[in-house]
Amino acid sequence: MPKVKTHSRAKKTFKVTGSGxxxxxxxxxxxxxxxxxxxxxxxxxxxxxxxxxxxxxxxRMLCLR
Structure with a gap:
């Protein structure tokens, strides 16, 4: 099974807060x-x-699921 890669633009655009x-x-x-x-x-x-x-x-873009 290949590695799951995070969407590069999404990791620069969105931030996850402390509450999720x-x-x-x-x-x-x-x-x-x-x-x-x-x-x-x-x-x-x-x-x-x-x-x-x-x-x-x-x-899904941030690989959080």
Whole structure:
């Protein structure tokens, strides 16, 4: 049986918290920011948790299952 490899981008993108939940950062904050309002950019700051719909996919990429 071959080794199970972690998805390289996923290990740089997601962090596992102490309670076992997975933290992610918001998208759409990298470029083309001049057309976005200050309120929209402010709400894109910070982090949030991975939703339940995507949790199994992210866990599989991180080899947590």
């Amino acid at each position: 939940r997975i933290k992610r950062y918001k998208a759409f904050k990298s470029h083309l920011l001049s057309k976005k309002s200050n309120k929209r950019k402010r709400h894109l700051r910070g982090s949030s948790m991975v939703s339940d719909a995507n949790l199994n996919l992210v866990k």
